[in-house]
Amino acid sequence: MNTYENITLKCAECECDFDFSPEEQEFYNEKGFSTPKRCASCRSRNRQRKNDRRGGGGGRQQVRYEATCSDCGVETTVPFKPNQDKPLYCPDCYKKLKENGTI
Numbered sequence: 429m430n431t432y433e434n435i436t437l438k439c440a441e442c443e444c445d446f447d448f449s450p451e452e453q454e455f456y457n458e459k460g461f462s463t464p465k466r467c468a469s470c471r472s473r474n475r476q477r478k479n480d481r482r483g484g485g486g487g488r489q490q491v492r493y494e495a496t497c498s499d500c501g502v503e504t505t506v507p508f509k510p511n512q513d514k515p516l517y518c519p520d521c522y523k524k525l526k527e528n529g530t531i
Contacts, residue, residue, distance in 0.1 A: 430457065432454055434447055435448040435453070437465075439465070440465040440466055446468065452464075490507055491507070493508065493509055497521050499517055500518060500521050
């Protein structure tokens with residue numbers, strides 16, 4: 429088990445100092461991400477610029493498909509075409525199953 433300590437980093441974009449907390453370090457390590465080079469504000473701005481260039485946001489809606497929750501039977505929508513071979517869950521059931529470690 430790794431022990432993390434708070435680290436102060438300098439943003440490559442705005443050159444401000446920002447904290448890289450132990451919790452963030454653990455998350456980045458678990459996901460296999462490298463240490464961030466930008467502060468949270470610059471990362472957010474950068475994501476927004478990329479999204480704007482791709483035509484995202486700006487009123488464009490994501491295609492959603494109707495589905496029935498495999499656990500409680502409620503009608504819901506999902507951002508992918510349902511596959512009859514795999515169970516689908518409404519947000520409430522998904523959260524409950526994820527918290528229980530079932531999925």
